[in-house]
Amino acid sequence: MKLNRRAMIALAAAATAAMTPALAQEATTTEAAAPVVKDFSLGSPDAKVKLVEYASFTCPHCANFHATTFKDLKKDYIDTGKVHFTLREVYFDRYGLWAALIARCGGEMKYFGIHDMLFDQQQDWAASENPQEVVEKLKTIGRAAGLEDAAMDACLNDTANAEALIKQFQTNFEADGVEGTPTLFINGTKHGNMAYEDLKAIIEAELAKE
Incomplete structure (x- = not known):
């Protein structure tokens, strides 16, 4: 999925602006410092190959990448300690x-399990034009992962956290020159979407380096 940077910033900013009406609740506000946002990772931090993927949970190309390429990548390289993702x-x-x-509401332990369900069920939950229906379907996924409704409501209405996420997203994609998803960085080198065999060849070349 491709968008120019200006359009991405505008859409991201509109996302938090539209939060409260969709959830029909009061968003939380705080005078405290902005939340610290972290990226979630899989695999050994000591792996020779570091792979960063920029992905949107509503991007069909990302869902396809995770249904095909990512599953083999995880089995062959992440789970074996060769790639840190x-x-x-x-x-x-x-x-x-x-x-x-x-996805973040369950913390590091549940993040990638929810991540998998979001991509696997993307055509269901992301297809509706009714925001309330989308929220309910997302909460159904959360419940399947063991999250309580009260916790999910709090996470969905945490405006400070949402704004911190968007700020980090804007900073990262500007710094890395990301213009679409999925975008991959393999040991710092940018690549576009690709088939598993092509990704495997790049990883193997990186592993072979002294």
Whole structure:
């Protein structure tokens, strides 16, 4: 999925602006410092190959990448300690932001399990034009991962956290020159979407370096 930078910033900013009406609740406000946002990772931090993926939970190309390429990548390289994988979320729209808030709501232990369900069920939860229906379907995914409704409501209405996520997203994609999803960085070198065999060849070349 491709957008120019200006459009991405506008859509991301609109995502938080539209949060409260969709959830029909009061968003939380705080005078405290902005929340610290972290990216979630899989694999050994000591792995020779560091792979960062920029992805949106509402991007069909990202869902396809995770249904095909990512599963083999995880089995062959992440789970074997050869690749350290980090996901950086991209927010094209408010639905993608809400999905990220649900994924993050369970913390590091549940993040990638919810991440998998979000991509596997993307055509279901992201297809509706009714924001309330989208929120309910996202909460259904959260419940399947063991999250309580009260916790999810709090996460979805945490405006300070949502704004911190968007700020980090804007900073990262500007710094890295990201213009679409999925975008991959393999040991710092940018690559576009690709088939598993092509990704495997790049990883193997990196592993072979002295």
